[in-house]
Amino acid sequence: MRIARPLRLPGFRSGSLAPIVVILAVLLVLLSARQPDFFSPPSLMSFLGRSAPIVLLAAGQYFVIVSGELDLSVGSLVTAQVVIAARLIDGDPSAGWPVVVLLLAFGIAVGLVNGLVTTWLRVPSFITTLGMFLILVGAVYLWSDGAPKGGLSDEFRRLGRSAFEDVPALGRIPYALVVLLAAATLALVLTRADFGRTLVAVGGNPRTAELSGVRVWRAKTMAFVLSGLAATLAAVLIGGYSGVSFQAGAGLEFGAITAAVLGGVALGGGRGSVVGAMLGALTLETLFTLMNFYGVSGALEPAVQGAIILFAVAAASFRVPSR
Amino acid sequence: MTVLVVSTLLVLAGCATDEPTTGASSSPSAGTGSGTGKQSKFFVRADYDKQLALLDTAPTGPAGKPWEQALNPAMVKTAKYKKPGPHKICFSNAGLNNPWRQVGFKTMQAEVDTHRDRISEFVHVDAEGKDQKQIADINDLLGKGCDALIVSPNTTATLTPAVEAACQKGLPVIVFDRGVDTTCPVTFINPIGGYGFGHVAAEFVTQKMKRGGKVLALRILPGVDVLETRWSAAKVAFDKAGVDVVGVEFTDGDPARTKKIVNDYIQRYGTIDGVWMDAGAVAGAAVEAFEDAGKPVPPINGEDQLDFLKLWKEKKLTAIAPTYPTYQWRTPVIAALKILDGEQVPNPWKLPQPTITQDNLDEYVDPTMPPLHYAMCGCTDLPGYPKRWK
Numbered sequence: 001m002r003i004a005r006p007l008r009l010p011g012f013r014s015g016s017l018a019p020i021v022v023i024l025a026v027l028l029v030l031l032s033a034r035q036p037d038f039f040s041p042p043s044l045m046s047f048l049g050r051s052a053p054i055v056l057l058a059a060g061q062y063f064v065i066v067s068g069e070l071d072l073s074v075g076s077l078v079t080a081q082v083v084i085a086a087r088l089i090d091g092d093p094s095a096g097w098p099v100v101v102l103l104l105a106f107g108i109a110v111g112l113v114n115g116l117v118t119t120w121l122r123v124p125s126f127i128t129t130l131g132m133f134l135i136l137v138g139a140v141y142l143w144s145d146g147a148p149k150g151g152l153s154d155e156f157r158r159l160g161r162s163a164f165e166d167v168p169a170l171g172r173i174p175y176a177l178v179v180l181l182a183a184a185t186l187a188l189v190l191t192r193a194d195f196g197r198t199l200v201a202v203g204g205n206p207r208t209a210e211l212s213g214v215r216v217w218r219a220k221t222m223a224f225v226l227s228g229l230a231a232t233l234a235a236v237l238i239g240g241y242s243g244v245s246f247q248a249g250a251g252l253e254f255g256a257i258t259a260a261v262l263g264g265v266a267l268g269g270g271r272g273s274v275v276g277a278m279l280g281a282l283t284l285e286t287l288f289t290l291m292n293f294y295g296v297s298g299a300l301e302p303a304v305q306g307a308i309i310l311f312a313v314a315a316a317s318f319r320v321p322s323r
Numbered sequence: 324m325t326v327l328v329v330s331t332l333l334v335l336a337g338c339a340t341d342e343p344t345t346g347a348s349s350s351p352s353a354g355t356g357s358g359t360g361k362q363s364k365f366f367v368r369a370d371y372d373k374q375l376a377l378l379d380t381a382p383t384g385p386a387g388k389p390w391e392q393a394l395n396p397a398m399v400k401t402a403k404y405k406k407p408g409p410h411k412i413c414f415s416n417a418g419l420n421n422p423w424r425q426v427g428f429k430t431m432q433a434e435v436d437t438h439r440d441r442i443s444e445f446v447h448v449d450a451e452g453k454d455q456k457q458i459a460d461i462n463d464l465l466g467k468g469c470d471a472l473i474v475s476p477n478t479t480a481t482l483t484p485a486v487e488a489a490c491q492k493g494l495p496v497i498v499f500d501r502g503v504d505t506t507c508p509v510t511f512i513n514p515i516g517g518y519g520f521g522h523v524a525a526e527f528v529t530q531k532m533k534r535g536g537k538v539l540a541l542r543i544l545p546g547v548d549v550l551e552t553r554w555s556a557a558k559v560a561f562d563k564a565g566v567d568v569v570g571v572e573f574t575d576g577d578p579a580r581t582k583k584i585v586n587d588y589i590q591r592y593g594t595i596d597g598v599w600m601d602a603g604a605v606a607g608a609a610v611e612a613f614e615d616a617g618k619p620v621p622p623i624n625g626e627d628q629l630d631f632l633k634l635w636k637e638k639k640l641t642a643i644a645p646t647y648p649t650y651q652w653r654t655p656v657i658a659a660l661k662i663l664d665g666e667q668v669p670n671p672w673k674l675p676q677p678t679i680t681q682d683n684l685d686e687y688v689d690p691t692m693p694p695l696h697y698a699m700c701g702c703t704d705l706p707g708y709p710k711r712w713k
Contacts, residue, residue, distance in 0.1 A: 035590070043590055046616070050583060145425065151630075151694050161615065238579055242608050247577030292587040299573060 020263045020279045027286045034293045041171045049163065049174030050241060051285040053078075053234035056180060057256035058263070058281035059187045059274050060230025063223040065260050068203035068269030069118060069125035071224060073132035074231040074256060077110055078249025080136045081235035083148050086244035090150035099156070103232050110136075111228025115221025125224075133253070140246075148244045160240020176237045183233060184278060190226070191274045199223060203269025251302065258305045259284050261312040284308075358568040359540070359558040365551035371559070374518040382675045389675045390650040390701045391657060394515070396669030401509060404495045405665030406470060409443035412659050413469035415460045417477035417501070418452035422628070422695040426702075427652035429712055433705035434653040441660060454481040461485040465492050471659040474508075475500045479548070495662045499655045501549070510668050512654045515676040517552030520645040521601065523678050524553075524624035525560035527643040528597040531622035536596025539588050540571040541581060541609060543602050549647075553601040561599075569595070578608035585612035598623040603644065606631045610640065627679055630694035632687055644679035650701030 031038050038044065057074055064071040081103050088102070089095045114132055118125045159179065163172040190196050201209045202219045210216050231249075238248050257267075263280025265272025288301055377394050384392030412435070419425055428447075435445045448464060450457030457477050462485065464472060472489050474496060476482035483504045489496050490507035499512035528538060538561065542554055554571075561568050570588055574581040588595055589612070598609055603626025613620040620640055625631035627646040635642045651674050661668050677699060679687050687698035693713055702708055 037590065042617075046586065050586070145419065148695070149693070161611075242578035242582050242611070245576070245578045247575055248579065250575070250577060289587070293591060297572075 016264065017273060017276050017279070020276050020283060023262075024279055024283045024286060027283060027290055031286065031290050031293065034290070038289070038293075041169065045163070045170060045172055045174060045177065047285070047289065048180075049176040051282060052174070052176040052180040053237045053241075054252065054255050054259065054285060055278045055281040056183055056230045056234045056237070057252055058259035058277040059184065060227035060234075061253075061256040061260045062187075062263075062265055062272065062274045062277035063190075063199060063226045064125070065257070065265050065267060065277075066203045066269055066272050067199045067220045067223040068206060069220060069223065070129065070257070070267070071114065071227045072126065072129040072253045073110065073114060073136060074227060074234075075249040075252035075254075076133045076136040076140075077107065077228065077231040078235040078238060078252055079246060080140045080249075081106065081232055082152075082239040082244055082248040083140050083144055083246070085156065085235070085239055086148055086152050087144065087150040089153050089156055091153055093153045093155045096153060096156040100236060103235065104229065107228040107232030107235075108225050109228075110231075111225035112221065114228070115217075115224035118224070119217035119220050148246060150244070152239055152244055156236075157240040157243065160237040160242075176241070179233065179237065183230070184274075187226075187274045187278075195219070195222065196274075200270060203271075205270065254302075254305055254309070255284065256281070258308050262308055267313055358570070359561050360571060362558060363551045363555040365548050366555035370516075370552075371518045371556060374516050374556075375522060377515045377673060378519050378523070378676075388701075389648070389677065390653040392675055393669040394673040394675060396672070398667040399509065399670045400667060401495070401662040402665045404471075404509070404662050406663050408441045408663065410441060410470040410660070410663055411444040411446065411468060412442055412471050412473065412656070413446040413464045413467065414448070414473040414655075415457055415464060415475070416447060416449050417457060417475050419449055420452045423647070423649060423697060426695075426697045426700055426712060427649040430649055430700050430702045430705065431652040431656060433702060433707055433711060434656045436706045438656065438660060442656075450477055452477060454478055457482060458485045461489055465489060465494075469494060471495045471497065471663055473497045473499070473655040473659060474503075476503055477501075479503055495659070497655045497658050497662070499651060509662055510658055510670040510672050512651060512658060512672040512674065514646075514648055514651055514674040517549045517647075518556035519676055520647060521553035521556035522560055523645040524599055524643060525557035527624060528599050528622050529560065529564045529566055531641050532597035535567065536621075537567050537569045537592055537594070538597040538599060539585065539595045540568055540599045541584065541601070541605065542571065542573050543576045543604070544573055550601045557599055557601075566597075574605050576602070576604050578605050581605040581608040582612040582615070585609050586616060589613070589616045589618060594618060596621050600624055600626075602626055603628045603631050607634050610634055610638065614638075627687065627697050627699040628694070629689065629692050629696045629698055632679065632684065632698055633690060633694070636684060636688050642681075646677060646679065646697075646699040648674065648676060648699040648701065649697045650674075650699060653701060653705075 060074065061071060084106065085099050085103060088099050110132065114129055117123050117128045159175050163174040165172050167173050198214055198219050202214060202216050206216050259281035260277040261267060262283055263272065263276035265277050287304065291300065380394045382389065382392035382394050383396055416428065419428055435442055446464065446467065446469065448460040450460050454477050461474065472494055474486055476486065476498065479502055486496060486498065486503045487505050487507055496508040497510055497512065498508045502511055502513065540557065543550055569592055572584045574584060598621060600606055600609065606623065606625030607630050609623065610620050620638065622641040624643045624645065627644050631644065634640065654672065654674060658668050658672065692709060696712055702712060
């Protein structure tokens, strides 16, 4: 009897971007066949604008996953940030920027706690961030008596809702898209820098990394902080897009993980690229849009996400012997 | 590499779902007529007919105080509960876990404050939305020497035995909002109900939109009786009028999801001519989706939450707001005191369920109140207004 060998397709290097690009291209072709209007600039821009938060979260999740960990707390962090912002701003137009700074600080703090508990106390990140998820949900609930108070000012919401109008050829460019491009560039620079390579090494083989003088705890903690920052940016955009609600971040952690996995980032760490993760998020959103155009109920989205994660984990376990 | 295989499979699976459309989200091509799908299993024809009849019934009771009025009241004797005051009144509350209940409970507390000479103690226990906790709460309250017990049950079937046990103790029990499957309480107080709500909204959208237009129905979530009744009445109305309902979608009460759904439908059909909602929570998000897409906002319904009412007035929407009035939280306190005086009370105590329309919108829009406040609280004459509700 033969033992199952790792599945291998010729032509694709592991961690390569080619698969996700192909999938995205196929989806886009299907989409254009069904709804050619989708590619008209206004519709495309609005699609990219509203996909920005999940793409940001996927980028944040990339850093954590590639370092060999998992961040389940981002969805509840987004909710917490939106609820906090609404309560602090309470319709006051001048409170916008100070509150954004405060939110960034809070995002960093949550990332730090996640990272330090995982690395110093050696709690598996799955448990750490699940705990953080529950703590944030509970705390927000308690703090707001079960219903969000206050409201976001129009000024605060502008970043997530408005756009540069009357741009030649494109019509309007959502601010969210500009924020996304800036953050994506930053993420790319980070992964190309020493830090990015260290992170991949840490995720691939922490022991080796440790022995070669890498401070593993610091790299991993930084990854969690980046994820917290990404969640904060996403919260500002989501709060802007749709206003305050308790559901603001619901399920986003799974969306981000699915996107990263779909983009070829290996659960368990050590393989993948941040561009892949972000393309994964775009692909996921495209898939959902396609499902909508074909009249599939939106209720099926979680099921599709679940299937992608399951298949990806199964696929990853196939790879283990080939290491 | 493997991911590719997997994802390709998923993509194929995605294509294979071309023809489907089951249940909730049926497309017009499915040939089910108006696309409203199967009738909800919560739909009870007799209740529906009764509620629709109540919509046109004139209430009895003091004018301008709908929380003291009743529709078709059948009075019950309460002489055996007569007792000298002051009284200790106890309240087992299903939860305070949404803005509606928050506003309602504040209104109830204010109502209690107006009777401080007659109510020596008001005990409130919050079950936090848990059946088991509420059963224990009611049991605990029975040993606390309450003169009357008010119950707002978390769920109907599960709480019925606990309420029956309370009745057997001999103290007057008053149930309001959601009901129980027993007639043992002295009275059951609630407004007309979900069928009335859904019907009023569906009729409005049907009449106000252009003929043959496309309607999008947005629901919070399936399987909750009060929301199912709202939708099932709307379905009946839409089917009867032959309205083209292009989609029935669940929003989870999430504004971001709502905006995305509405945006998707606008892209898919070019335009949507009417929006029906089973609750007002995300009406603002739906309106924003039309604005952001540069489309006129079609006839739409919300609820009496102030964010929607303000938006309606500000943007001059074609809108209507059926209500599930929070003033019903005043009535149980009034009922308890009447019962302890031995006065007759209606049972069931059906409260009027007013609708906010263009004509009376200005009476209810108060820009100083918070966005999640419910305008139909009947609380403006109560002590501590408006500060207590902010």
